[in-house]
Amino acid sequence: MKTLTQQLGQYAAYHRDRRNVVTHFVGIPMIVLAAAILLARPSFAVGDWFISPALVIAAGLTLYYLKLDLRYGLVMGVLLTLALALAGEVAEGTDLMPWLGWGVGLFVVGWIIQFIGHHYEGRKPAFLDDIMGLAIGPLFVVAEAGFLLGLRRDVERSIAAQPE
Numbered sequence: 001m002k003t004l005t006q007q008l009g010q011y012a013a014y015h016r017d018r019r020n021v022v023t024h025f026v027g028i029p030m031i032v033l034a035a036a037i038l039l040a041r042p043s044f045a046v047g048d049w050f051i052s053p054a055l056v057i058a059a060g061l062t063l064y065y066l067k068l069d070l071r072y073g074l075v076m077g078v079l080l081t082l083a084l085a086l087a088g089e090v091a092e093g094t095d096l097m098p099w100l101g102w103g104v105g106l107f108v109v110g111w112i113i114q115f116i117g118h119h120y121e122g123r124k125p126a127f128l129d130d131i132m133g134l135a136i137g138p139l140f141v142v143a144e145a146g147f148l149l150g151l152r153r154d155v156e157r158s159i160a161a162q163p164e
């Protein structure tokens with residue numbers, strides 16, 4: 001398994017243009033929320049709990065993030081929990097067409113924003129070379145937000161030192 005800095009360093013190599021990084025601050029949360037919305041509706045009861053594909057994937061991703069780094073894993077777990085809560089409201093609180101509209105709409109617009117960013121970058125999205133890029137993208141956004149706030153400078157330096 002790659003380390004945190006290896007994963008983020010590999011992902012960062014596809015995201016050197018600041019305009020591309022900025023588009024990821026908008027597009028990736030939209031895509032994550034869209035996926036949570038679309039995967040929250042199919043669910044089944046286990047006692048008093050409702051299990052959905054969104055919950056299973058979020059739990060698996062949180063465990064993966066925690067294995068990479070405890071602090072980032074905790075932040076990602078909180079953010080994914082918030083996405084699940086919002087997705088659950090949309091999935092359970094709306095009829096079929098509004099649920100699909102929110103899910104598909106956010107997904108499509110989020111990806112359009114992503115591809116605009118990669119147009120500026122002049123490079124294809126990271127996940128086209130490594131499917132793990134889909135899991136690392138949200139973590140990259142959280143890490144970049146932290147770097148902007150002056151947090152985890154050691155991680156930022158380690159990522160910058162990674163060979164391209």
